[in-house]
Amino acid sequence: MLDKKLIEKVIDKALSNGADFAEVFAENTYNSRISFNDNKTKQSIVGKDFGAGVRVFYGTTAIYAYTNDLSEISLLAAADAVSKAANGNSKKKIIDLTKKIFDNIHPILIPNNTISKEEKIDFVRKINKASRDFSDQITQVDINMLEKMQHIMIANSEGLWAEDDRNYTRVYVTSIASKGSEKQTGSSGPGAFKGYEFIQKIDPEELGRKTAGTAVTMLNAEYVPGGKYPVIIDNGFGGVIFHEACGHALETTSVAKGASVFTGKIGKQIANPVVTAIDDGTIPNEWGSENIDDEGLPTKKTVLIEKGILKSYMVDKMGSIKTGYEPTGSGRRQSYKFAPASRMRNTYIAPGESKLEELITSVDNGIYAKKMGGGSVMPGTGNFNFTVAEGYLIKHGKITTPIRGATLIGNGADVLHKISMVADNLDMAQGMCGSVSGSVPTNVGQPAIKVDEILVGGRQ
Amino acid sequence: MYKKEFEMIFDYAKDKVDDIEILLSANKSFSTKINEQIIEAFNYADSKGIGVRVIKDGKIGYSYTEKFDKETFGMIVDEAVANAKCSEDNETAVMENYSSIDKKLNIYSEELEKVDVKEKIQFAKDMEKYAKATDNRVFNVPYAQFGNGTTYSRIENSKGLCKEEKQNFAYAYVGALSQENDDKRVGVEFIIGRDFSKFKAKELAEKSVEKSTALLGGEPIKSGSYPVIFNNEMMATMLSTFSGVFSAKSVQEGRSLLRGKLGQLIANDKVTIKDDGLYPGGFSTSAFDSEGYPSQTTVLILNGELKSYLHNTITARKDGVSSTGNGSRNYKSTLSISPSNFYMEKGQHKETDLYNKYDRVIEIVAMQGMHSGANPISGDFSLSAEGFLYEKGNKKHSLKPFTISGNILQLFKDVDMIADNFKFDMSSVGAASVLVKELAISG
Numbered sequence: 001m002l003d004k005k006l007i008e009k010v011i012d013k014a015l016s017n018g019a020d021f022a023e024v025f026a027e028n029t030y031n032s033r034i035s036f037n038d039n040k041t042k043q044s045i046v047g048k049d050f051g052a053g054v055r056v057f058y059g060t061t062a063i064y065a066y067t068n069d070l071s072e073i074s075l076l077a078a079a080d081a082v083s084k085a086a087n088g089n090s091k092k093k094i095i096d097l098t099k100k101i102f103d104n105i106h107p108i109l110i111p112n113n114t115i116s117k118e119e120k121i122d123f124v125r126k127i128n129k130a131s132r133d134f135s136d137q138i139t140q141v142d143i144n145m146l147e148k149m150q151h152i153m154i155a156n157s158e159g160l161w162a163e164d165d166r167n168y169t170r171v172y173v174t175s176i177a178s179k180g181s182e183k184q185t186g187s188s189g190p191g192a193f194k195g196y197e198f199i200q201k202i203d204p205e206e207l208g209r210k211t212a213g214t215a216v217t218m219l220n221a222e223y224v225p226g227g228k229y230p231v232i233i234d235n236g237f238g239g240v241i242f243h244e245a246c247g248h249a250l251e252t253t254s255v256a257k258g259a260s261v262f263t264g265k266i267g268k269q270i271a272n273p274v275v276t277a278i279d280d281g282t283i284p285n286e287w288g289s290e291n292i293d294d295e296g297l298p299t300k301k302t303v304l305i306e307k308g309i310l311k312s313y314m315v316d317k318m319g320s321i322k323t324g325y326e327p328t329g330s331g332r333r334q335s336y337k338f339a340p341a342s343r344m345r346n347t348y349i350a351p352g353e354s355k356l357e358e359l360i361t362s363v364d365n366g367i368y369a370k371k372m373g374g375g376s377v378m379p380g381t382g383n384f385n386f387t388v389a390e391g392y393l394i395k396h397g398k399i400t401t402p403i404r405g406a407t408l409i410g411n412g413a414d415v416l417h418k419i420s421m422v423a424d425n426l427d428m429a430q431g432m433c434g435s436v437s438g439s440v441p442t443n444v445g446q447p448a449i450k451v452d453e454i455l456v457g458g459r460q
Numbered sequence: 461m462y463k464k465e466f467e468m469i470f471d472y473a474k475d476k477v478d479d480i481e482i483l484l485s486a487n488k489s490f491s492t493k494i495n496e497q498i499i500e501a502f503n504y505a506d507s508k509g510i511g512v513r514v515i516k517d518g519k520i521g522y523s524y525t526e527k528f529d530k531e532t533f534g535m536i537v538d539e540a541v542a543n544a545k546c547s548e549d550n551e552t553a554v555m556e557n558y559s560s561i562d563k564k565l566n567i568y569s570e571e572l573e574k575v576d577v578k579e580k581i582q583f584a585k586d587m588e589k590y591a592k593a594t595d596n597r598v599f600n601v602p603y604a605q606f607g608n609g610t611t612y613s614r615i616e617n618s619k620g621l622c623k624e625e626k627q628n629f630a631y632a633y634v635g636a637l638s639q640e641n642d643d644k645r646v647g648v649e650f651i652i653g654r655d656f657s658k659f660k661a662k663e664l665a666e667k668s669v670e671k672s673t674a675l676l677g678g679e680p681i682k683s684g685s686y687p688v689i690f691n692n693e694m695m696a697t698m699l700s701t702f703s704g705v706f707s708a709k710s711v712q713e714g715r716s717l718l719r720g721k722l723g724q725l726i727a728n729d730k731v732t733i734k735d736d737g738l739y740p741g742g743f744s745t746s747a748f749d750s751e752g753y754p755s756q757t758t759v760l761i762l763n764g765e766l767k768s769y770l771h772n773t774i775t776a777r778k779d780g781v782s783s784t785g786n787g788s789r790n791y792k793s794t795l796s797i798s799p800s801n802f803y804m805e806k807g808q809h810k811e812t813d814l815y816n817k818y819d820r821v822i823e824i825v826a827m828q829g830m831h832s833g834a835n836p837i838s839g840d841f842s843l844s845a846e847g848f849l850y851e852k853g854n855k856k857h858s859l860k861p862f863t864i865s866g867n868i869l870q871l872f873k874d875v876d877m878i879a880d881n882f883k884f885d886m887s888s889v890g891a892a893s894v895l896v897k898e899l900a901i902s903g
Contacts, residue, residue, distance in 0.1 A: 028527075034546075035794070038713055042549035043794035046539040047524035048532060051507065065504035068526045078504070085502050085577075117546045140714050176837060181717055183837040226683055226863060226902025257495055259602045259637070337507065376829050381637075381644045383861060385829030385844035407833050407842045409863055457833075457842045457863030457902055 001153040013079035018088030019056040023156040026052035036143040051336040058086040064339035095159030110196040112147040130208030140176040154296035177215035186214025191430040221402035224458035230366035237429035239444035245384040245412030251342040252319025261413045271416035273308040281345035287430040288346040288443040295331035316342040334438025341437035348445030352422030361397035382412035407457040423448035479515040481617040491607030494584040511791030516544040557620040561747040567627040569654040587634040590665035603635035640676040647671025678858040681903035688899040689823040695891035707797040708775035727872035729764040737800035744800040744888035751787035758784040803890030807878025814895040816853040839868040
């Protein structure tokens with residue numbers, strides 16, 4: 001994207017005040033969103049994101065500046081600004097840039113821009129129809145088809161120079177069911193690091209019926225009485241709890257600050273021995289996968305927890321400087337508007353030996369969380385709060401009535417010890433994870449797990 | 461500024477569209493984060509983008525770009541026209557040359573631009589230093605951040621509308637983590653303003669520490685129904701979470717629980733809620749909205765009665781009313797509706813009156829799970845909360861985290877007393893402390 005000579009000039013300038021490290025990141029991104037609601041296509045938008053960021057390190061201080069103007073004058077001005085933000089003694093010079101060639105492990109078969117808007121709208125319409133046909137109680141269906149083609153270029157003072165293309169395709173469906181003034185929603189948002197071939201593999205009718213089914217079930221559900229229960233959290237998006245309550249605390253951004261409950265716990269038993277957890281950027285064409293991270297390093301498969309023992313953190317370049325652990329190819333950012341940070345990719349709890357049925361029958365009085373909704377975690381404490389998007393009571397080992405308004409409240413480090421059973425039905429679900437370096441595509445995942453006791457917020 | 465770019469787009473679009481609106485936003489910002497007295501992050505941003513909205517054969521199309529050159533400008537006009545052609549939306553926009561507001565808004569401070577970067581860094585360092593020094597139970601200060609930003613916006617349309625505006629602001633926040641035995645609590649304090657001399661590092665630090673340590677050593681609360689006080693910050697958080705229900709777009713599309721409720725009593729008569737785009741010195745104050753429509757003050761709930769929704773020109777035309785100047789988009793998004801300075805009017809009561817009203821009252825000072833545990837379509841919420849138990853007006857002790865659940869409209873009906881300690885939060889939502897008759901709590 002940028003001429004080699006220009007990149008070298010910019011990095012030289014950025015190093016000129018004694019910085020330890022300098023890096024340039026540039027991107028040219030095509031974004032498209034087709035929006036559908038009220039039975040109509042409306043408010044679709046297409047656009048171009050374009051810009052570059054310059055980053056330098058002085059010890060553990062990271063300085064970042066970005067601009068949309070990729071002219072020599074403007075880039076040198078950004079480099080000048082970051083170089084002057086601090087003083088260093090380093091005599092670092094840029095090492096000759098050599099273009100790095102790496103294997104493309106996520107091939108794209110059908111570029112999104114080769115398919116007409118009409119064909120895409122047809123697909124969306126089928127979802128809408130199937131969802132509305134499912135029940136008279138479905139009063140609204142929102143569908144967004146999101147396509148992103150990101151071209152990136154990264155170069156740094158260590159001689160790294162790489163370019164890559166990332167292609168993301170996702171369709172996000174929310175069905176709303178109404179009864180009187182009450183409303184409940186059901187959502188699903190499958191996505192992949194793929195082109196339009198991803199959409200062609202989806203059965204639109206099934207997708208529309210699935211979200212409608214959740215919305216209708218929840219509309220006719222009873223409020224759950226609050227209290228402590230054993231909870232079975234089913235596969236796929238259930239992994240959001242591990243992601244939020246444990247995953248973020250395993251990123252060096254949090255570990256290095258001592259803000260994480262897992263600081264200093266490598267090699268220690270932090271979870272029940274049935275728990276193995278992995279963060280893997282190498283799974284072909286998965287939503288959270290990459291060839292290289294946003295610092296130009298090849299992505300990896302990182303075992304975080306093995307049989308309950310903490311094995312690794314997720315480490316970016318600055319995290320590596322601060323903690324001494326090797327980078328794990330986990331430096332990610334939303335766009336040139338963000339300096340990279342250690343982030344998750346496809347994060348999941350590995351499958352166990354049990355069957356879902358065995359988990360259910362082991363519970364006398366508890367909750368089956370078939371689908372989890374979103375949630376949040378208090379940084380530093382690990383206390384979390386997640387909604388159950390589709391839940392049922394378990395009575396005497398059997399799934400009974402649907403419940404609504406339930407939230408799971410607990411503490412990440414604590415819950416890891418309370419996971420007593422892990423099923424064999426691993427599945428993943430797509431999400432956008434927001435943190436210091438912006439919003440990045442990540443997969444959450446797990447098989448069904450049993451948590452022996454968790455506080456369920458509900459209504460009397 | 462940017463006249464040349466606007467002309468290039470108008471020129472290219474001339475024979476290709478019926479009407480066109482061009483929106484530009486150019487931002488310059490700075491932020492720094494301190495950890496252990498070392499600059500952890502230091503960011504400069506200089507960015508801009510142009511968004512276009514075209515009308516072609518009565519249909520609307522959108523596109524945007526951050527790359528400013530003739531070729532890309534042509535591409536975005538073509539893309540917007542293509543989107544318009546695919547649109548099945550029969551509610552069309554009409555672009556007009558709207559009138560202008562002639563009122564001093566105080567949204568830009570020349571002085572603020574002159575604050576030296578060294579002072580800003582020192583300020584963030586001081587916040588961290590004071591937070592650590594205030595109380596030995598503070599074991600970490602995970603947030604000590606200062607930032608400021610300046611935005612220039614310009615909007616023009618093919619009907620001759622041409623408006624521009626410049627605004628700036630600075631903010632700082634500090635978060636302290638304290639620990640006693642196994643209990644860890646976080647307390648965050650912030651300031652947003654345009655007068656740097658009013659930024660007091662020590663005061664912010666001490667408040668954040670006080671918020672955090674006060675919660676330590678909590679006792680569990682028995683599940684049940686209690687009278688509850690939302691302090692001013694938490695009431696603003698509740699309002700902010702549910703502000704979307706006032707959007708006429710949500711109402712028209714059947715996704716707001718306020719549909720069909722205009723003119724009805726939906727809240728206790730003590731409740732008045734307003735949206736004021738012209739609030740002097742506000743941080744969402746602007747002379748015009750994202751369609752160039754003049755901003756105004758809109759009464760949404762007056763003494764409990766639902767008076768109005770928030771409109772842009774499209775939803776307003778559909779309802780046969782005037783826009784309330786809440787058309788909202790940035791260059792990368794399509795037109796929607798957002799509140800500006802959005803607030804519940806303060807009451808007459810002293811804060812202490814709220815604690816004294818009932819024998820036992822729970823005060824809520826922190827909440828989690830807003831984006832998942834609160835459903836803006838049903839109005840239901842179930843949130844993790846932290847706070848204190850009061851008996852006969854006296855603070856008894858802090859509580860272990862508990863859950864509150866209910867429905868926002870029921871909460872509005874159950875408003876019992878409103879205090880006079882009004883304040884705006886970081887996102888321009890304002891409230892005073894509110895006593896609610898009863899709310900379900902699970903401990």
